[in-house]
Amino acid sequence: MSIEKFKPATVYTIYIAATPEKVWEALTSAEFSTKYFFGNSVEVDLRVGGAFIMRTPDGARHITGEVFECEPPRKLTVTFNVNWPELIERLGPTLVSYEIEPAGDAVKLTMTESHDRPLSDDVLSGGRQGWPAILSSLKSLLETGQPLVVKMAPPQRMLAALREIGIKTP
Amino acid sequence: MSKPAFVYTTYIETSAEKLWQALTDGDFTERYWFGHRVTSDWSVGAAYRFSNRGKPMVEGKVLVSDPPRRLAYSWDVVKEGAARERASRVTFDLLPRGKVIKLVVTHDEIDENGTTLRDVSAGWPMVLASLKSILETGHALDIDPAAAKDLACA
Numbered sequence: 001m002s003i004e005k006f007k008p009a010t011v012y013t014i015y016i017a018a019t020p021e022k023v024w025e026a027l028t029s030a031e032f033s034t035k036y037f038f039g040n041s042v043e044v045d046l047r048v049g050g051a052f053i054m055r056t057p058d059g060a061r062h063i064t065g066e067v068f069e070c071e072p073p074r075k076l077t078v079t080f081n082v083n084w085p086e087l088i089e090r091l092g093p094t095l096v097s098y099e100i101e102p103a104g105d106a107v108k109l110t111m112t113e114s115h116d117r118p119l120s121d122d123v124l125s126g127g128r129q130g131w132p133a134i135l136s137s138l139k140s141l142l143e144t145g146q147p148l149v150v151k152m153a154p155p156q157r158m159l160a161a162l163r164e165i166g167i168k169t170p
Numbered sequence: 171m172s173k174p175a176f177v178y179t180t181y182i183e184t185s186a187e188k189l190w191q192a193l194t195d196g197d198f199t200e201r202y203w204f205g206h207r208v209t210s211d212w213s214v215g216a217a218y219r220f221s222n223r224g225k226p227m228v229e230g231k232v233l234v235s236d237p238p239r240r241l242a243y244s245w246d247v248v249k250e251g252a253a254r255e256r257a258s259r260v261t262f263d264l265l266p267r268g269k270v271i272k273l274v275v276t277h278d279e280i281d282e283n284g285t286t287l288r289d290v291s292a293g294w295p296m297v298l299a300s301l302k303s304i305l306e307t308g309h310a311l312d313i314d315p316a317a318a319k320d321l322a323c324a
Contacts, residue, residue, distance in 0.1 A: 151268030
C-alpha cells in the first residue's frame with residue numbers, strides 16, 4: 001500500500017494548552033484514549049510497520065491498522081480500518097494522520113482522515129461528526145484533567161449509507 | 171450554506187447563556203480573541219465591530235440574534251491594509267448536548283476571489299480553541315505572535 005494515493009477527506013485542527021509530548025502520549029496510550037475516545041483503548045506499536053488497534057470497552061478489535069509514519073512527538077500516520085464486514089472491500093482503507101506542532105505555549109494538533117478513492121459526504125459524515133467530539137474531549141482532558149461527557153446520537157446518516165452499499169453495520 | 175464555506179464544530183463544557191455572553195461581550199472577547207474587542211447592541215440590523223487596541227478589524231450587521239441559540243452577522247474585514255472583499259457571513263449555532271454545548275460555526279458567502287476562506291480557515295480553530303479554554307479553565311490560549319498575526323487578517 002502506498003500512502004501517496006490517499007487524498008484528505010476530513011481535516012480537523014485544534015489548539016491545546018499542553019506540550020507536544022503530552023499530546024503524543026494522549027494519542028498513543030490506552031490510559032488516555034479510554035477517557036476521550038468513546039471508551040475505546042488504543043494499542044500501538046510505535047514503529048513503522050507496527051500494529052495499531054483500537055478496542056471497544058468489551059475488548060473487541062473495533063479498528064485495526066498499521067503504522068506508516070512515526071515521528072514522536074510530531075507525526076503519527078496509521079491505517080484506521082473499522083472492522084465491519086465488507087467495509088474495507090467496499091470503501092478501501094482509511095488513513096489517519098496526527099500532526100503536532102508547537103504554537104506559542106500551546107500545541108496545534110491536526111487530524112487528517114484520507115482515503116484512496118472518492119467517498120460520498122454521507123459515508124464521511126460519521127467521521128466528521130465524531131472527530132470534533134473526540135478531539136474536543138481530548139483537549140478538555142489535557143487542560144482540565146476531565147474529559148467531556150458528550151451526549152451524542154449514533155451516526156445514522158453514515159450507517160444508512162453504509163447499509164445501502166452492503167456493509168454490515170452493528 | 172453557500173460554497174465556498176468553512177464549518178467548524180467544537181464541544182464546550184459550559185451553559186448556552188455563558189457561551190452567548192462569551193461571543194457578545196467585548197470585555198470577554200478581548201481576553202480570548204487575541205485582543206479583539208467586540209461592540210454592538212446585538213439587535214437584528216444593528217452594526218457591530220471588532221477592534222484591536224482601538225483599531226477597527228472586522229465589522230458588519232447583526233443578521234440573526236436569538237439568544238442563547240443562534241447568532242449571525244455579516245463579516246467585512248476593514249483592517250488597515252487588507253484588500254477589500256465582498257462581505258461574508260458568520261453563523262453560530264449553540265446546541266445543548268447533555269452537560270456540554272455543541273458549537274457550530276459556519277462561515278459562508280465567502281468571496282471566492284479573495285483570501286477570506288484561507289484566513290478564516292486558519293483563524294477560527296485558534297479563536298474557538300481559546301474560547302473553549304477560557305470557559306473551561308479560566309485561561310485563554312497563549313498562541314505564538316506569528317499565528318496571532320495571521321489571525322488578525324481574518
